[in-house]
Amino acid sequence: MRCEVVAAESCSEMLGKLVSIKRMPDLIVSDFRLQGDENGIDVVARLREEFNAQVPALLITGDTGMEQLREAEESGLHVLHKPSTLPGCER
Numbered sequence: 771m772r773c774e775v776v777a778a779e780s781c782s783e784m785l786g787k788l789v790s791i792k793r794m795p796d797l798i799v800s801d802f803r804l805q806g807d808e809n810g811i812d813v814v815a816r817l818r819e820e821f822n823a824q825v826p827a828l829l830i831t832g833d834t835g836m837e838q839l840r841e842a843e844e845s846g847l848h849v850l851h852k853p854s855t856l857p858g859c860e861r
Contacts, residue, residue, distance in 0.1 A: 776788060776791070776793075776795070779804075779805060780804070780805065780806075780808060781808060781812070781813045781816050781817070784813070784817065785816075785817070785820060788817075794821040794823060794825065795817065795821075795825050796825070796826075797825070797826050797827070797828070798813070798814050798817055798825050798826070798827040798828070799827070799828045799830065800813050800814060800827065800828075800829060800830070801829075801830050801831065802829055802830065802831035802833060802838065802842055803831070803833065803838075810829045810830070810831075810847075811829065811841065811842070811845045811847065814827040814829070814845075814847060827847050827848070828847065828848050828849075828850055829842055829845060829847040829848065829849050829850070830849075830850045830851075830852060831849060831850075831851060831852065832851070832852035832853070
């Protein structure tokens with residue numbers, strides 16, 4: 771299986787890149803905290819809205835604050851807590 775990664779620093783940059791390659795994402799992986807007022811929950815919602823599809827998504831967070839953890843868990847997104855390792859990638 772082949773994967774193509776498209777990385778961006780903002781939702782608008784990501785939308786521009788996806789439009790230019792004429793593709794809907796197969797999976798969205800976003801950090802919870804992003805630059806400025808953006809957060810990963812909002813980015814996932816915006817991309818899903820743009821493509822009118824429930825694109826699978828993973829939210830990554832290193833937050834330990836109760837409010838941020840609650841918001842991440844209540845988003846309905848799969849949440850991966852940092853630091854983490856993938857199976858088979860342990861040192």
